[in-house]
Amino acid sequence: MDKLTKILSFALVLLLLLTVAFPSSLVSAASGTSFTKTTYKTTDSLNLRSSNTTTSKKLTTIPKNTQISSSYRKGNWYKLSYQGKTGYVLGTYLKKVATGTSFAKTTYQTTAALSLRKSATTSSTRLLTIPTGKKISSSYKDGNWYKVTYSNKTGYVSGSYLKKVTASTTSKTTAYTTTERLNLRTAPSASGKLILTIPKTHVVQSLSTSGAWHKVTYNGSTGYVIGTYLKKGTSSPASSSTASVDYSGSKMYVLISSGSTVTLRSGPSSSSSQLARLGRGTPVVVSNSTHKTRGYVAVKTADGRSGYVESMYLTLFQPAPSNRPLIVLDPGHGGYDPGATRVGLTERDIVLAVARQVASLLEGKVDLQLTRYTNDYYPTLTDRSVMANSHATARFVSIHINASNATSASGAENYYYNGSTSIQLANAIQQRLVSYAGMRNRGVDFGNLAVIRGTNAPAVLTELGFLSNSTDRSKLTNAAYQARYAQAIAEGILATL
Numbered sequence: 001m002d003k004l005t006k007i008l009s010f011a012l013v014l015l016l017l018l019t020v021a022f023p024s025s026l027v028s029a030a031s032g033t034s035f036t037k038t039t040y041k042t043t044d045s046l047n048l049r050s051s052n053t054t055t056s057k058k059l060t061t062i063p064k065n066t067q068i069s070s071s072y073r074k075g076n077w078y079k080l081s082y083q084g085k086t087g088y089v090l091g092t093y094l095k096k097v098a099t100g101t102s103f104a105k106t107t108y109q110t111t112a113a114l115s116l117r118k119s120a121t122t123s124s125t126r127l128l129t130i131p132t133g134k135k136i137s138s139s140y141k142d143g144n145w146y147k148v149t150y151s152n153k154t155g156y157v158s159g160s161y162l163k164k165v166t167a168s169t170t171s172k173t174t175a176y177t178t179t180e181r182l183n184l185r186t187a188p189s190a191s192g193k194l195i196l197t198i199p200k201t202h203v204v205q206s207l208s209t210s211g212a213w214h215k216v217t218y219n220g221s222t223g224y225v226i227g228t229y230l231k232k233g234t235s236s237p238a239s240s241s242t243a244s245v246d247y248s249g250s251k252m253y254v255l256i257s258s259g260s261t262v263t264l265r266s267g268p269s270s271s272s273s274q275l276a277r278l279g280r281g282t283p284v285v286v287s288n289s290t291h292k293t294r295g296y297v298a299v300k301t302a303d304g305r306s307g308y309v310e311s312m313y314l315t316l317f318q319p320a321p322s323n324r325p326l327i328v329l330d331p332g333h334g335g336y337d338p339g340a341t342r343v344g345l346t347e348r349d350i351v352l353a354v355a356r357q358v359a360s361l362l363e364g365k366v367d368l369q370l371t372r373y374t375n376d377y378y379p380t381l382t383d384r385s386v387m388a389n390s391h392a393t394a395r396f397v398s399i400h401i402n403a404s405n406a407t408s409a410s411g412a413e414n415y416y417y418n419g420s421t422s423i424q425l426a427n428a429i430q431q432r433l434v435s436y437a438g439m440r441n442r443g444v445d446f447g448n449l450a451v452i453r454g455t456n457a458p459a460v461l462t463e464l465g466f467l468s469n470s471t472d473r474s475k476l477t478n479a480a481y482q483a484r485y486a487q488a489i490a491e492g493i494l495a496t497l
């Protein structure tokens with residue numbers, strides 16, 4: 001060989017060496033994609049080629065039904081090793097092999113809007129998008145892809161946007177009734193900071209326990225109460241429902257327009273002598289053991305006067321800073337009338353719990369009145385309407401729960417009787433019940449119902465769901481869902497003011 005030939009031969013050998021040592025990946029690495037190692041099965045006999053083109057050198061043929069794995073691809077060409085040779089095969093003849101693992105069914109919440117895909121890869125078809133904050137459950141995962149069903153479609157979502165839901169927000173809660181006024185604290189100890197006081201004979205849902213302490217949610221606040229004063233079960237069946245709730249010691253506020261006053265009288269009658277005039281927002285402490293919707297209630301003022309005030313001018317909720325629309329929340333039924341009942345649960349108790357949460361969400365933003373504050377008395381339908389009719393600007397929302405002999409009947413609905421504002425209000429609440437609590441949409445309809453017919457103000461009657469349907473019932477009795485119903489109603493009201 002002459003010198004030139006030597007040089008050329010050396011160059012050729014070098015080129016060959018380089019080609020062998022650094023296969024095609026070096027050439028066009030920029031266009032490739034790395035992904036989680038995935039196992040495939042060949043659906044046909046398949047050529048393994050030196051690079052990602054059909055014109056490149058064929059290294060070997062992989063038989064049909066061979067299991068191989070890859071973690072890198074360029075376009076539809078998958079890089080893999082087979083019998084000591086590394087090269088590329090066309091993805092058209094690869095079928096993903098299930099390599100996932102099954103596990104105990106777990107509930108997750110989406111932390112972002114999340115694509116539900118046909119298979120466990122970002123390149124597969126998107127079936128739909130699951131909104132943020134939705135609860136989904138899974139019992140199978142493949143890598144970081146979780147198999148879930150949402151809105152009747154089954155597919156895979158990335159685990160990066162799933163937050164495991166702890167027992168305290170989903171799983172079974174147990175209903176208890178308070179046997180005394182009970183302090184809700186920040187920690188399961190008497191030294192925990194006091195959040196608020198739960199009234200006697202109020203139904204709370206125990207989310208979990210810690211020693212003698214129960215974690216419960218009340219009026220939107222979650223904390224701990226001592227179990228000593230909790231009795232298992234929701235309050236009183238119909239027979240004992242008229243048992244008195246001790247209401248004495250409760251602080252209430254005078255609810256009347258700025259500039260007007262309410263008369264404190266010496267006795268429970270409009271003919272009793274006048275002791276004082278109490279302005280809007282004046283706090284009083286109720287001395288009666290029960291509170292009635294109408295009639296006179298015995299109170300004590302901050303400066304020590306005792307007397308009687310018409311109960312419809314008192315509210316448990318601090319009035320807004322200046323005159324605001326009055327929102328009258330009417331928890332349906334009460335007292336001897338439990339409303340819908342199923343498996344020891346009553347509409348009467350649930351709607352009161354929801355109404356009180358609505359009130360705590362609206363307190364300070366509007367003026368608020370409840371037609372009943374406890375489960376132990378029944379205001380007449382006229383009494384309920386009158387509470388709204390005594391104010392110039394008011395909204396009236398009667399809260400109910402449905403029941404049907406057909407256990408399949410489910411969902412929320414809203415009724416109006418009169419006026420475009422009533423229709424608007426019905427729609428505003430309806431939409432939010434559907435979206436916040438995932439209720440089936442039974443729509444908004446005209447309803448010739450006494451309680452909304454008798455109200456001059458814009459008025460709706462909302463049916464949250466069916467106590468007779470197991471899915472609805474599990475929501476209606478779940479503290480987290482009760483908070484969603486309350487949010488739907490509160491925001492629906494605010495949207496139409």
Ligand SMILES: [Zn+2]
Nearest residue numbers: 332339400401
């Ligand atoms: Zn009802």
